[in-house]
Amino acid sequence: MQLNIDTARAARCRELAGKITGPLLDEISRRSTDSVERTVLRLWGADGLHDSDAPLANAAVARLREAGVLERGAARPVAALVNQTGSSVQEVCEKLASGTLDVPDDVTGPEVENTARRLTDDALSALAAAREKRLALVKKLGEVEDRPLLYVIVATGNIHQDIEQAVSAAECGADCIAVIRSTAQSLLDYVPHGATTEGFGGTYATRENFRLMRRALDEASKRIGRYVRLVNYASGLCMPEIAALGALERLDMLLNDSMYGIIFRDINPLRTFVDQHFSRRICAEARITINTGEDNYLTTADAVEAAHTVVASQFINESFALAAGMPEELMGLGHAFEIDPAIENGFLMELAQAQLVRQLFPKAPIKFMPPTKHMTGDVFAGYRLDCMFDLASVITGQTIHLCGILTEALHTPLLQDRMLALQGARYVMTTAKNLGRELETVPGGVIATRAAEVLSKAEALLKEISETGLMDALARGVFADIKREPDGGRGAEGCFEKADGYLNPFEERLAG
C-alpha cells in the first residue's frame, strides 16, 4: 500500500523542524548537567555506591559542585587527580566523595587533557566491544527482516522474576523484551545500584539488572536461535547515565525522547534538552536504537484531533537525533493505535497514519504502540482491538511492534497474557503477510484524504512552532495538551552554563 505523499511538503516539514531545533541546539551546546558530568565519570569507571547510599558518581559530582568547579566539567579535576595520585578513577572519586582528597586548583595543561583523552579512549573501546559483540551475535543467530519485531514488556519489580518471564516470552516468540522501570524512577536524580528485587509497577534500571537480564537473554537467544533484544528507558533525570550504562551492558534499545520528560514528567525543559542530546550521542556510538514517545500524546489528547502533533513531533525528534549524530536506522520514531473504536472508519484512519509515518521516515525503525486508552478491562473486547492493531502493523510494514496485551490497564502482564499477545500477533502477521503489497489506496478515499490532511496540519503546526519557538509551544500545551513553562520543572538546578575551559572529552570524540 503506497500513499501519494506530497514530497515537497515533507521536505518543508524537515526544514521547519531544523529551524525549530536550531536555536535550542545552540543553547544545548553552551550547557551541561549534573547527569552529563556523572556520565563522564561513570564511563571512566566510577562505579558503585558512596557510603551514604548515594552512587559514587553522584557523590563525586556533588563534591565538585560544592567546590565551585563543576562549571568547567568533572573531567578536568578528576583527570588531574588521577595524574597527581596515580590512582584509578574509582579511587579518586571515592576519595573526592569522602573528602580525603582536595579538589585541585590547577586543572589545566596538556597532561590533564592527555589523561582525559586516554580514559575516554578506554571507555569508547568498551562501547565498541559491546557493539561488536551484538553484531556478531545478530550475524550468528539471524535477523528478523520480513515482519515487525514483536516487543513485549516485563514488569514484576524483581529482576530475577523478570528474567523468568522474559525467557518465557522469548520462547513464545518475543523479539524484544522491555523491562519496565519502577514508578517514578524517572524522577530520581541518580541511578540506583545493584540487583533489585523490589519495585512498584516495574523494576529499577540499574547496571547490574541490565547485565543480569542481558546474560539471561543471550542464553535464551542461543537456545532458540534468534537474537532477542533488550530494551530499557533512558528518560527522566538520568538520560545520559542510563544510555552509558545501557551501552556498556549491551542494551539494544532505549526509550529516549527529546521532550517526553518535559511533557509527562515535568522535568525542566533545558535540562531535558541537554540530557537528551548527550544521551543520543552515546546511543549513536553504541548503535542503540532509540524509541521516541509520541504515542503518549494520544493517551491524553484525542487520536483523531491530535494526529498531526504526533507527526510534527516525529520531525522534531528526528531533527534532534540527526544533530546528535544518529543515523536514521536508529530512530525508532513512535506512534500509536489509539483512535476510539466507536468511530466509523477509524481503522482506515489508523492505516493512513501508520502508512504516512512509514513513508515519511522510510529508513527509521518505526515503533507502533498498541491501544491503551480504549482498553476497558473487558479483556475479550480488548483482544479484538489488539487484533486490528496487529493487522494495521503488518499492512503498513511497521518495524517495532509493541504487542497489545489483553489485560492492559488491569495489571502488569501475566505470563499467559504475553503468550497470547505474541501468538495472536504471529497469527495475524503470517496470515496477512503480504496484504500491504496487494492493496492500493483510492485517490480521494478516506485513507488518502486523511493522510494528506494530517501531513498538511503537521506542516502548519511546525510552521507555527518555528515562528514562536519550541519553548513557547511547550508552554502553550501544543503536545498532549500539557503546558510546561521554560523555567519550571524538576532538575533545573542541575543544568548549568559551561565556563571557559570546560572539558567533556566525549563531546570531542562522539559524532553529533
Place this chain on the structure above:
Amino acid sequence: MKAYGDTRDDGMIQISFTLPLSSGSKAMEAGKAYAAALGLQDVRVACAKPAGDGFTFYVVYGMCGAEIDPDSIKGTDRGESMSREETDAFLKEHLKREAIVVGAALGSDAHTVGIDAIMNMKGFAGDYGLERYGMMDARNLGSQVEPEELVRQAERLKADAILVSQVVTQKDIHVTQLTKLVELVEAEGLRDRLLMIVGGPYIDDGLAHELGYDAGFGRGTLPRDVATFIARRLVKQLE
C-alpha cells in the same frame, strides 16, 4: 444466586490460568485437578498449551456450586457514574461554580500512579482525569505531601474536596497517615466543609468510613467515578 451460563443457576464459569508445568501428558490432568481443587465440578479443559518451556496455559470451564445471597451484600451503591460532560453540566446547573479539588499521594508514599490516573488530564483507561473537567479546579500536588502541607493547601485554595492516594500499605503505614490527616482536618475545623476521599489499590469504602473518610475508591476506579461522587455530594450538601 449462582453464576449464569446458559441455564439459571447452572453456576457455569470460565477461567484461564497458567501452571508452572511442562505441557506433557500429565498437563491435561493437572489442569483438571487444579480446577477441581478450586471447587469446580464437571470440569472441561478446553485448552492446555505450552507457554514457553516449563509452563502450561489453560482455559477451563466448570460448574461452581458456590452461591451468594444478594440481599446480604453490604457496600454503598453509588449509582451509575456520570460522564465528564454530564458531571460538568450537573455542577454548572446546581453548584453554579467550579468544584475545587486538591489531591496528593500522602506522606511517605512516592507513588503517584493512582492520583495521576484520577486527576491528570490523561486519566485512566480512556477516561479523562479531573483536570480535564470544565467545572473542576483540580490541583494535583504530587507525591510525598505531608498531611500538614495538604491541609494548608486545602485551606489556602478553599478546597471542597481532598483526594488522597495511598498505594503503599506496608506495616499499615497508610492507616497511620490517613488517620493523621483526618485528625488535622478536624482540628482545623474544616471537616464539615471538606469532602475527604481516599483511593488506592487496597482501599475500599468500608476501610475509608472506618478511618473517618467520606468515601474510599479501590482498584479499577475511573476518574468519572470520583468526579460523580464529588459532584453529587457537593450538590447534596447545598440542600
